[in-house]
Amino acid sequence: MQPHQFYRDAYQTDLTSSVVSADENRLVLSDTLFYPHGGGQPGDTGYLTVNGQTIEIVDTRYSKDRSRIEHHLADALVLDIGTPVTVTLNWARRYRHMRMHTCLHLLCHIIKDPVTGGNVGADLSRAEFDLTSPLDKQELEDQLNAIIQQGADVTTEWLPESILDERPDLVRTMSVQPPRGHGDIRMVRIAGLDYQPCGGTHLKNISEVGQVRVPSIKSKGKQNKRINIELVD
Ligand SMILES: [Zn+2]
Known part of the structure; x- marks a missing residue:
């Protein structure tokens, strides 16, 4: 393809x-x-x-x-x-999607618990996790901004989709399996931080995410929590 x-x-x-x-x-x-x-x-x-x-x-x-x-x-x-x-x-909108999407992958680096959902928006994005320990929104925001400031390159590669059978642990989002049947699967790597199948558009370096805010963490169930993310500018 x-x-x-x-x-x-x-x-x-x-x-x-x-x-x-x-x-x-x-x-x-x-x-x-x-x-x-x-x-x-x-x-x-x-x-x-x-x-x-x-x-x-x-x-x-x-x-x-x-x-x-x-x-x-x-x-x-x-x-x-x-x-x-x-x-x-509409580049202004798309670039915000790229900043947000890359930021959601950084959340997957910080929080190792299972991902149950996620959604990118230009103004507000969210990711849901089944948390095994409580999470403080200010601590999370500080952690995210510290990682973003350090910077890390984002690269993509295509692998045969059989990789998903060999390494099912690569798929972070339990509810959404990557589409199969094309032969290849697209992998997004944030150097040293995150590696997972993803079809989205990403930044070249996480420093471009810029400063972010975690306005709220909402409870969606006993363990399931929704983390909301905003871009500061
Ligand atoms: Zn993604």
Whole structure:
């Protein structure tokens, strides 16, 4: 499987590509840098430029069978197959998703308990754990900010998906197993801190997360706690 452009370079903001199919307001392109909603990370937004016209892209999702990435347009559009188009990311929003997503992986480093869920948002992100010992939000916030300040490189690699049978411990999120059937699985490594399968878009270095806040830790069950994360700026 040829990785999409958002995997080759998560920092690229514009891409010229061509129309594969245009079904009313669902547009499929030959390649894209728009991340499709999945793995707890929202679909990208931005805009499309075609024939001198600009159309808003309000969401990006996989098709039902997950074989295609569909850009959801604000307006229905008739386009011939092969028409060249340029897509431009709402980079400010996506970059916040990258900072938040990488930060959630740092939580997995600090808290070794089972992860039961997680969700990335530009303004608020959350991760849920079945905690085996109590957690203080101020202590956690201080720990997170200290690690972020130290910095660490984030790299990705593709491994044969049989790695998941050999090393089931690599999967941190119990509720969401990585998608299988493509032959390869994408691994995200934060040098010396975290290594797990993940399909999200990440920073090059954790120092880019910047200062974070832990506004609350909410109880979702006897052991299950939800940790909320905000970016300070
Ligand atoms: Zn992830």
